[in-house]
Amino acid sequence: MSAPVLTEPPAGLDDLSVFPASAVRLPHGDLSVGGVSLADLADRFGTPAYVLDEAEVRTRCRTYRAAFPEAHVLYAAKAFLSRAMARWIEEEGLGLDVCSVGELELAHAAGFPPERMVLHGNAKTPRDIETALRLGVGRIVVDSPSEIARIAALTGPAGRQKVMVRVVPGVSAGGHEKIRTGTDGQKFGLSLTDGSAQHAIARVLGQPQLELTGLHCHIGSQITDVKPYLVAVRRMVGLMARIKESHGVTFSELDMGGGHGVAYRPGEAALDLTALARRLGAELATGCASAGLPVPRLAVEPGRAIAAPAGVALYRVLSVKHTGPNTFVAVDGGMSDNPRPALYGARYAPRLIGRAATAGPVAATVVGRHCEAGDILANDVLLPADIRTGDLLAVPVAGAYQVSMASAYNLVGRPPVVAVHEGAARLLIRRETQEDLRQRDIGG
Ligand code: LLP
Numbered sequence: 002m003s004a005p006v007l008t009e010p011p012a013g014l015d016d017l018s019v020f021p022a023s024a025v026r027l028p029h030g031d032l033s034v035g036g037v038s039l040a041d042l043a044d045r046f047g048t049p050a051y052v053l054d055e056a057e058v059r060t061r062c063r064t065y066r067a068a069f070p071e072a073h074v075l076y077a078a079k080a081f082l083s084r085a086m087a088r089w090i091e092e093e094g095l096g097l098d099v100c101s102v103g104e105l106e107l108a109h110a111a112g113f114p115p116e117r118m119v120l121h122g123n124a125k126t127p128r129d130i131e132t133a134l135r136l137g138v139g140r141i142v143v144d145s146p147s148e149i150a151r152i153a154a155l156t157g158p159a160g161r162q163k164v165m166v167r168v169v170p171g172v173s174a175g176g177h178e179k180i181r182t183g184t185d186g187q188k189f190g191l192s193l194t195d196g197s198a199q200h201a202i203a204r205v206l207g208q209p210q211l212e213l214t215g216l217h218c219h220i221g222s223q224i225t226d227v228k229p230y231l232v233a234v235r236r237m238v239g240l241m242a243r244i245k246e247s248h249g250v251t252f253s254e255l256d257m258g259g260g261h262g263v264a265y266r267p268g269e270a271a272l273d274l275t276a277l278a279r280r281l282g283a284e285l286a287t288g289c290a291s292a293g294l295p296v297p298r299l300a301v302e303p304g305r306a307i308a309a310p311a312g313v314a315l316y317r318v319l320s321v322k323h324t325g326p327n328t329f330v331a332v333d334g335g336m337s338d339n340p341r342p343a344l345y346g347a348r349y350a351p352r353l354i355g356r357a358a359t360a361g362p363v364a365a366t367v368v369g370r371h372c373e374a375g376d377i378l379a380n381d382v383l384l385p386a387d388i389r390t391g392d393l394l395a396v397p398v399a400g401a402y403q404v405s406m407a408s409a410y411n412l413v414g415r416p417p418v419v420a421v422h423e424g425a426a427r428l429l430i431r432r433e434t435q436e437d438l439r440q441r442d443i444g445g
Contacts, residue, residue: 015352016267016268017032018264018267018268019264019265019266019267019269019310019350019397019398020032020034020313020395020397021034021035021054021056021057021310021311021313021397022056022057022060023035023036023054023056023057023421024397029355029356029357030353030354030355030356030357030358031354031355031356032354032395034052034054034313034421035052035054035055035056035057035420035421035422035423035424035426036421036422036423036424036425037052037421037424037425037426039052039313039315039354039355039393039395040354040355040393042315042419042421042426043315043317043355043393045426046417046419046426046428046432047417047432048315048316048317048332048333048334048393048416049314049315049316049317049332049333049334049338049416050314050315050416050417050418050419050432051312051313051314051315051338051399051400051403051404051416051417051418051419052312052313052314052315052418052419052420052421052426053081053086053308053311053312053400053418053419053420053421053429054311054312054313054420054421054422055085055089055311055420055421055422056422056423057310057311058086058089058090058307058308058311058400059089059092059093061306061307061310061311062074062076062089062090062093062094062095062307063093064274065095065274065301065303065306065307066093066094066095068274068275068277068278069278069299069301071282071298071299072278072298072299072300072301073096073254073256073298073299073300073301074095074096074300074301074302074303075095075096075097075098075117075119075256075300075301075302076090076095076096076097076098076302076303076304076307076308077098077259077302077303077304077305078097078098078099078100078104078108078304079098079100079104079304079402079405080304080305080307080308080309080400080401080402080405081304081308081312081400081401081402081403081404081405082104082107082108082405083107083418083429083430084107084110084111084429085111085420085429086308086429087107087108087111087112087113088111088112088113090113090307091111091112091113091114091117095117096117096118096119096139096300097113097117097118097119098118098119098121098259098302098304099118099119099120099121099138100120100121100122101122101126101129102126102128102129102132105118105120105129105132105133105136105138106132109136115133115136115137115138115139116137116138116139117139118133118138118139118140119138119139119140119141119142119165119256119302120133120138120140120141120142121142121144121167122142122144123144123145123188123189123190124145125141125144125148127151127155130148130151130152130155131155134152134155134156134160134162139163140163140164140165140214141162141163141164141165142164142165142166142167142217142256143164143165143166143167143191143201143205144167144189144190144191145191146191146197146200146201146204149201149204149205149208149211150208152164152210152211153208153210153211156210156211157210158210160210161209161210161211161212162210162211162212163211163212163214164205164211164212164213164214165213165214165215165216165217165254165256166191166198166201166202166205166213166216166217167189167190167191167216167217167218167219168190168191168192168193168198168216168217168218168237168240169182169183169184169185169187169189169190169191169192169193169194169198169218170183170193170218170220170232170233170236170237171183171184171185171192171193171194171236172184172220172229172232172233172236173220173221173229174220174221174224174226174229174230174260175220175221175222175223175224175260176221176222176223176224176225176262176345176347177223177344177345177346177347179344179345180221180222180223180345181220181221182219182220182221182222183218183219183220183221183229183233189219190218190219193236193240198240199240199243199244199247202216202244202248203247203248206248206250213250213252214252214253214254215252215253215254215255215256215297216237216240216241216252216255216256217255217256217258217300218233218237218256218257218258219257219258219259219260219302220233220258220260221260222259222260222262222304222305223260223262223263223305224260224261224262224272225262225270225271225272226272227272227273227276227277227280227281230257230277230280230281231280231281231284233257234255234257234281234284234285234288235284235288237255237257238285238288238289238292238294239288239292241255241289241292241294241297242292242293242294245292245293245294251294251295251297252297253295253297253298254297254298254299254300255285255297255298255299255300256299256300256301256302257281257299257300257301258301258302259301259302259303259304259305259306261274261277261301261303261305261306262305262306263305263306263309263310263398264398265309265347265348265349265350265397265398266348266349266350267350271306272306274306281299282299285297285299304401304402305401305402307401308400308401309398309399309400309401309402310397310398310400311400312397312398312399312400312401312403312404313395313396313397313399313400314334314338314339314395314396314399314403314416315354315393315394315395315396316332316333316334316351316367316378316393316394316396317332317333317391317392317393317394318330318331318332318388318389318390318391318392318393318394319331319332319333319370319390320390321388321389321390327365327366328363328364328365328366328384328388329365329366329368330365330366330367330368330384330388330394331367331368331369331370332367332368332369332370332378332394333370334369334370334378334413334416335368335369335370335371335376335378335413336369336371336373336375336376336378336410337369337371337407337408337409337410337411337413337415338403338404338407338415338416339369339378339396339399339403339407340406340407340408341402341403341406342377342378342379342380343375343376343377348379348380349378349379349382349396349397349398349399350379350382350396350397351367351378351379351382351384351394351395351396352384352394352395352397353384353385353388353392353393353394354393354394354395355392355393356392358385358387359385359387360385360386360387361385361386362383362384362385362386363383363384363385363386363388364381364382364383365381365382365383365384365388366379366380366381366382367379367382367384367394370411370413371410371411371413372411378396379396404416404418404430409433409438412435412438414432414433414434414435414437414438415432415433416432416433417429417430417431417432418430
């Protein structure tokens with residue numbers, strides 16, 4: 002028996018609020034983004050495919066710069082990176098947070114100035130560090146005691162590298178346990194509570210090759226409330242005051258990381274950037290004033306909030322199966338292009354595009370094509386009851402941590418990324434083909 006068909010379309014089914022601002026309804030149930038029909042894109046580039054609205058990315062960069070006019074805004078490349086993306090970020094005047102030689106070299110190849118990059122990583126490889134030093138990245142963020150001497154040694158006696166120290170402020174925040182990085186008991190950073198942050202700072206200050214410009218923290222991801230940032234900034238100011246007392250040193254910058262949450266489904270909350278900027282700035286200024294510290298320049302590192310809302314994933318329905326009370330709508334992608342539902346229980350709001358629905362909504366589960374029951378893209382969503390093989394689904398808020406975390410599970414190639422802008426579409430990343438996958442296997 003299939004799930005009951007609802008007669009009244011619930012509010013939200015036709016809501017475009019989480020699509021890029023350029024999204025416009027077209028006749029016959031189609032949708033255009035960046036002036037391009039999504040159904041046409043699916044025909045032209047095949048499915049699954051990821052669409053990225055250039056104007057949405059640029060607008061979001063500008064929103065950050067306007068909200069944080071005095072701060073340094075760095076885009077976290079891990080959310081999504083391509084050469085075009087690096088150029089847009091560069092042109093919009095943001096810096097770049099990279100965390101591997103791969104991200105570093107791709108951005109560099111796209112012309113991104115290394116001095117505007119910050120290198121992160123809890124386990125930096127020798128190549129990560131060597132490349133960062135050779136290309137001249139602006140900052141390296143020290144994440145463990147053992148890398149202090151390594152970075153200093155690789156810098157060489159004549160060199161001097163600007164570094165920051167990543168501190169764990171003891172603040173729990175984030176959309177899921179796996180993306181909470183502000184407390185002890187997880188792998189990132191140096192603890193404030195057990196003294197390892199202070200210890201590492203002292204060691205960095207003792208290295209003539211390293212110039213400690215400031216402290217860093219990143220408390221988690223998909224945070225929709227300002228308060229955890231305020232607690233974190235207070236603790237960071239407390240630490241800066243203790244460092245001044247014990248070493249007579251003050252810092253010129255304070256990087257509060259990223260983690261700014263977005264709405265994935267209509268009606269969900271997003272972090273209020275203006276409130277964050279205002280309250281973070283005020284908290285920092287008051288804290289520094291009462292501790293007698295100069296106010297360091299703030300830095301923020303948004304990834305998701307810039308990329309996610311600019312992306313739309315397109316899938317074609319391969320089968321619709323009614324099993325007991327469930328309607329399983331199986332599409333031609335899945336956990337290989339979007340592991341987020343499986344990893345973090347992330348929820349999405351897919352919608353039918355390319356034709357008008359002729360039936361009321363039904364509760365359905367959108368699943369992928371991979372060989373495990375957990376390969377679910379969207380659980381318990383409303384889709385038209387006449388959903389059928391060959392239909393197209395568009396999943397909004399797909400621009401972050403999907404393509405960048407995609408795998409070739411089941412030897413399904415990774416999808417292409419198509420940029421849309423002012424009515425034109427252009428391929429940024431081509432589809433990974435069977436030939437690509439075969440070539441890597443050298444047969445031995
Ligand atoms: N800065 C640092 C040091 C980070 O580790 C991260 C993200 C960011 C900035 C950017 O955070 P955002 O603004 O994007 O939240 N794969 C997970 C998210 C992992 C976040 C990793 N670090 C997801 O799909 O939800």
